[in-house]
Amino acid sequence: MNVIEVKQLEKVYNDSEVKVHALNGVDLTIEEGEFTAIVGPSGSGKTTFLNMLGGLDQPTSGYISIGGTEISQLSSSQLIDFRLNNIGFVFQAYNLIPVLTAKENVEFIMHLQNQPKAERENRTMALLKAVGLEGRENSRPNKLSGGQQQRVAVARALASKPKFVLADEPTANLDSKSTENLLEIMEDLNKKENITFVFSTHDQRVVNKARRVLTLEDGKIISDVRK
Amino acid sequence: MIASISWKNIWRNRLRSGVIIAAITIGMFAGVFTATFYKGWIKQRLDAGVETEVSHIQIHNREFGENYELKSFIPESAKLEADLAKEDFIDGVSARMVVQGMIASTETGTGVRLLGVDPEKEKTVINLYKKVADGQFFDGVKRNPILIGKKLAEKLKVKVHSKLVVTLQDSQGHLTNEAFRVCGIYSVGNGMFEEMNVFVLKTDLVRFVQMDEATSHEMVVHLKNHDLLKENGEYLARKYDQLLVQNWQQLTPELGILNEYGNIYIYFFIGIILLSLGFGIVNTMLMAVMERVKEIGMLMAVGMSKFRVFWMLMLETVLLTLTGGVFGILLGLLVTAATSKKGIDLSFYAKGLEDMGYSSHVYPTIEINMVVVIVILVLVTGLIASIYPARKALKYKPAEAIRIDM
Numbered sequence A: 001m002n003v004i005e006v007k008q009l010e011k012v013y014n015d016s017e018v019k020v021h022a023l024n025g026v027d028l029t030i031e032e033g034e035f036t037a038i039v040g041p042s043g044s045g046k047t048t049f050l051n052m053l054g055g056l057d058q059p060t061s062g063y064i065s066i067g068g069t070e071i072s073q074l075s076s077s078q079l080i081d082f083r084l085n086n087i088g089f090v091f092q093a094y095n096l097i098p099v100l101t102a103k104e105n106v107e108f109i110m111h112l113q114n115q116p117k118a119e120r121e122n123r124t125m126a127l128l129k130a131v132g133l134e135g136r137e138n139s140r141p142n143k144l145s146g147g148q149q150q151r152v153a154v155a156r157a158l159a160s161k162p163k164f165v166l167a168d169e170p171t172a173n174l175d176s177k178s179t180e181n182l183l184e185i186m187e188d189l190n191k192k193e194n195i196t197f198v199f200s201t202h203d204q205r206v207v208n209k210a211r212r213v214l215t216l217e218d219g220k221i222i223s224d225v226r227k
Numbered sequence B: 001m002i003a004s005i006s007w008k009n010i011w012r013n014r015l016r017s018g019v020i021i022a023a024i025t026i027g028m029f030a031g032v033f034t035a036t037f038y039k040g041w042i043k044q045r046l047d048a049g050v051e052t053e054v055s056h057i058q059i060h061n062r063e064f065g066e067n068y069e070l071k072s073f074i075p076e077s078a079k080l081e082a083d084l085a086k087e088d089f090i091d092g093v094s095a096r097m098v099v100q101g102m103i104a105s106t107e108t109g110t111g112v113r114l115l116g117v118d119p120e121k122e123k124t125v126i127n128l129y130k131k132v133a134d135g136q137f138f139d140g141v142k143r144n145p146i147l148i149g150k151k152l153a154e155k156l157k158v159k160v161h162s163k164l165v166v167t168l169q170d171s172q173g174h175l176t177n178e179a180f181r182v183c184g185i186y187s188v189g190n191g192m193f194e195e196m197n198v199f200v201l202k203t204d205l206v207r208f209v210q211m212d213e214a215t216s217h218e219m220v221v222h223l224k225n226h227d228l229l230k231e232n233g234e235y236l237a238r239k240y241d242q243l244l245v246q247n248w249q250q251l252t253p254e255l256g257i258l259n260e261y262g263n264i265y266i267y268f269f270i271g272i273i274l275l276s277l278g279f280g281i282v283n284t285m286l287m288a289v290m291e292r293v294k295e296i297g298m299l300m301a302v303g304m305s306k307f308r309v310f311w312m313l314m315l316e317t318v319l320l321t322l323t324g325g326v327f328g329i330l331l332g333l334l335v336t337a338a339t340s341k342k343g344i345d346l347s348f349y350a351k352g353l354e355d356m357g358y359s360s361h362v363y364p365t366i367e368i369n370m371v372v373v374i375v376i377l378v379l380v381t382g383l384i385a386s387i388y389p390a391r392k393a394l395k396y397k398p399a400e401a402i403r404i405d406m
Helices: A046-053 A075-088 A102-112 A117-130 A147-159 A174-193 A204-209 B001-009 B014-054 B077-087 B150-156 B191-196 B203-207 B226-239 B253-291 B293-302 B307-339 B347-355 B368-394
Strands: A001-014 A018-031 A036-038 A061-065 A087-090 A164-168 A197-200 A210-215 A220-226 B058-059 B089-105 B109-117 B132-133 B147-151 B163-169 B175-186 B197-201 B218-223 B245-247
Touching: A001 A046, A018 A046, A018 A061, A018 A210, A018 A220, A018 B147, A036 A046, A036 A174, A036 A204, A046 A061, A046 A164, A046 A197, A046 B089, A075 A087, A075 B293, A087 A147, A087 B245, A087 B293, A102 B226, A117 A147, A147 A164, A147 A174, A174 A197, A174 A204, B001 B307, B014 B253, B014 B368, B058 B077, B058 B226, B077 B218, B089 B150, B089 B203, B109 B150, B109 B163, B109 B203, B147 B150, B147 B163, B147 B191, B150 B175, B150 B191, B163 B203, B175 B203, B191 B197, B218 B226, B226 B245, B253 B293, B253 B307, B253 B368, B293 B307, B307 B368
Parallel strands: A036 A197, A036 A210, A087 A164, A164 A197, B109 B197, B147 B175
Antiparallel strands: A001 A018, A001 A061, A210 A220, B058 B218, B058 B245, B089 B109, B089 B163, B089 B218, B132 B175, B147 B197, B163 B175
């Protein structure tokens, strides 16, 4: 089943006097269970493409479908709701809520979905266990290492049972050991739970782990390699 | 959970939040204590004015006016007194004779208003008998007892059992004088009243001015329920439309204004305090929002609706405001409770205050409905102060906000 379908995606920025074609007709499908890395130099349109996939921005033209729902015509408030229930985010800078514990950060997403308390608690503990943070659930982010915080972020991304997880440079702020740990966890989740992961990365270690690598340049996909 | 996040967010920058909470606490303490002080002051003045000086309602001949014409007495005052005593909403009636005269001691003299009263009936309409600071209320002097105010006693340089000479014009138009002996000196904290009003036995005064014993110029009425003043007053005015029926608000307009506008003044004062504090709250919240651009962007990115973001920030502002507000209100109430029994001595202003009829010893008073209104005002301030910072946060675009380097 196709989790992500993109057809002739274009994005033009008219902020200044010069028009910037950030995306120039991108076509792509990503199936369930894929472990895909998107690479490209600065200015390739990677960030813009990720914003489109994550429902954080609307294309100038073209078609994006996530889990069978076309999102290109949704309003901003509809997109917020769509993101909550369909897309999990892992950010480069973790972006955990600093005043909440690890457990509360994961539970927060399910609270937004109005999940019952028992369901929230059970799933939270299961996710934290899956990312190897059992016993650290009551620690706030400032008491966790970078790698641990990113694992909490992965658990949070999975809390809403999304169609796919969008990870934007998830290893950029981690040391090599933490990077290795994180990638193992994500690969494990991908294989065992069939969770779809889409990474944007400059990290070769991530590229090495990915089973599909898409290369973006000048707003187009110039290479699509499956391993 | 949103409420929990909002509360915890307040304490992310403890110094900044502490400063604004302290400012609100001090502001609210000042506002509440001023309000209770002012309320106590007004209440004392009203109580003194109503319960000690004028009572609830007074009835006069329409021609009695300000000149206190001896001939402008109330016709059939004995019957009127008896009829009034039968009304079930009245619990005290006292018929007085009122005459202008001069009073003199060996030291000096001054103009006064002589009130000829029946002491036992007088006790049912005003509580002056409780305010006798020296001597007694018409006891202790067998012949021509006179009760005078403390301010007058100081002016005339007399004390209990001193002799005073009263000069007035009798019903025949002749100037006549009579000696009285001071039986008691009263103190009501109103210098003007104490200087102007002296009380004698009605039986002595009618004999002095050579009028009929039943003659009265003033019928003083005390109601069972003060809250029905307006209704009862209007009823009596309709029933005795040939006479002038006035309630205390009409007899002493300045007291009426105090009562009516006292609360408005207090809330206006507190409103100004909150308005100025509101700017500080807005500034604090703006700083908090601008520091958390990335976090707010993340929250919207992961699916927190704009309504929830707004609600979170609004709650944060309201909780911040209420924390300082509640502390300030409690502190104000504590200080009020501590000072309400012994009162606050303003005797360094005493001469001026007492001359205007205000007590120099103020007992701050708490009114629950006033506290409720102040809490609501604090809440409203928080709500209004939250609008601009929260709207600013909603304008952030998640895609841009999450990539900001702080």
